[in-house]
Amino acid sequence: MTVPDVTLHEYGPVVSVPLCAEAGLALAGSGILQSATPDPRRQGHWMLRAGSRVGAVRTPGGPVVRIMPKTPVSRLFFLLGFSLDPARAWRDSREGSVDTGAYDDVVPALAHAVERQIDAALRRGVLQGYREVEESAPVVRGRLREAEQIRRHFGRTPPAEVTYDAYTGDTAENRILRAAAERLLRLPGVPGPVRRRLAHQRVRLADARSLIRGQQLPRWQPSRLNSRYQPALRLAEAVLRDTSPEHRPAGDEPLSMDGFLLDMNKLFEDFVTVALREAFREHGLTAYLQDAHHLDAAGHVRIRPDLVVRTGEGRTPLAVFDAKYKVEKSDGLHNADLYQALAYATVLGLREAHLVYAAGRRPEHFHEVRGTVAGQDGRAVRLYQHTLDLSQEPDQILSSLRNIAARPATAGPSPRS
Structure with a gap:
């Protein structure tokens, strides 16, 4: 049986919705909403009220909860785009806008924007770079790792323990873009056409290793070589740094809820302070x-x-x-x-x-x-x-x-x- 989605509005009125106990407790303990309590008048219902967080999240054993922002989505992503790249956006405010397509919901707009940015970054090909590789090889390539050769093979060859620099698409930049595409593919509410395009971008980035969930993002440095990647990287990092909300019942493991949420309090603060900093500059x-x-x-x-x-x-x-x-x-x-x-x-x-x-x-x-x-x-x-x-x-x-x-x-x- 398909559970219908729940739609709330940022700082909107309390809504009574049918929820199983597991989903209700997860929402109550996650901090996603301003309030989530059992409805005393209707058994099996919970009274939900959204606060400053907007987006969508899939509750364990329950529905997808969507929180609609008061601010138009296109303006919301202008604030986000400017906060991420003020130097570029300050020259022309239109450049601070993020392409959200025709979507008026946060998650579809975000998925569309990230996919478009990745596509623009890869338009001239996948960025290649040098990465140090250590492996066992049948022939000597690069430098012999003498200590490992003696420890593992008692000095015999082959195989040889070598280290060398490989020219590859497995760079920090490509790993971040691939991880963002994979994260978005797991989110609820991504439209079919956008989902297919994201899957295509993931294939284009197949040479980049997948990031382990919870692992620190790889570091990259802005340069002339990766300048075409930079808008996509900043938006991808914003996607990846948003942690999935969790609910931890007493003595139990946390229940992870797939979703993406933007805190409007933080977004407004980031935009205002960054824009004022540029104005004073x-x-x-x-x-x-x-x-x-x-x-x-x-x-x-x-x-x-x-x-x-x-x-x-x-x-x-x-x-x-x-x-x-x-x-x-x-x-x-x-x-x-x-x-x-x-x-x-x-x-x-x-x-x-x-x-x-x-x-x-x-x-x-x-x-x-x-x-x-x-x-x-x-x-x-x-x-x-x-x-x-x-x-x-x-x-x-x-x-x-x-x-x-x-x-x-x-x-x-x-x-x-």
Whole structure:
């Protein structure tokens, strides 16, 4: 019997769905959803509510759970593409977009985008490279491994224990692309035409060894030789670094659930901080992501602002930013966020701090903090709240972030005295 898929919406209402106990417990323990509890009114049903994660996952013994994003999929993948390759995307915002085809669901769009990127990378042939090979051979090739020859064969030949450099398609770049294709082929909801194209790309990459699940990704270095691979590699690594959610009942082995999920909180934070870093770079300023500090003099309480901007030499703090994937409240306030921003400004000795929200009624406003008037101008500490409209076109979104960066960049340092 085929179990129908369950469709939820990001931060949408609670939905009561029929689920077996195993699938319900797996969802409840995985952290995928904001909440998953048995429905007290309907036996065999669970009440599910999605949070910030979007995508699809196949539950053990249960249905495929799809979580639809509030942001249009094409815009979501623009944010992802820009975060992965800002230097290329900043020159032309259209290049930051990832080709998602006509799909409006996360997993089909992702599979299509990765397959198209792999196809573009392989259009001029599979990248070849040198790899050191150690093997037993009937003839001497390369260098003889004398210690191994004596240990294994007591000095007799053949076979000979040799090492040599082989020119092969088994490179780190090809292994990553093959692993991404194989990962996507296991995901639920990949359309048939895309699945067939992914299988074809896997065949083209057959010379590359498969990665062992859970193994660290092979390292590669950007170069002129692999420049045509780089967009595909960055997107493939994003696929592979997303870990499959797991549920571990007490005393049991974890139950793995195949799927792909994007955390919109992290995606928004990555996009905003990377885009602001690039905007400040245009002003000759250096921005540090997740810049760690301590709130207390003893150094016990750590704080980590999303972005701290410093003057060119990197010594003097200029501005501090925190990204919040939430909608501005009707009164414009998020009290806990304002307290956090004030703590950042206090520790860094700044006259202002900035919060960037995913949506709101006003593009910018600020609050002046009582009891903080200082300096020659007698101005209080200001806590700015900015909003981004993610429904806008990519170049408009980037323009908004440039405007947010422009004021502190042109005003110069304003330390509290």
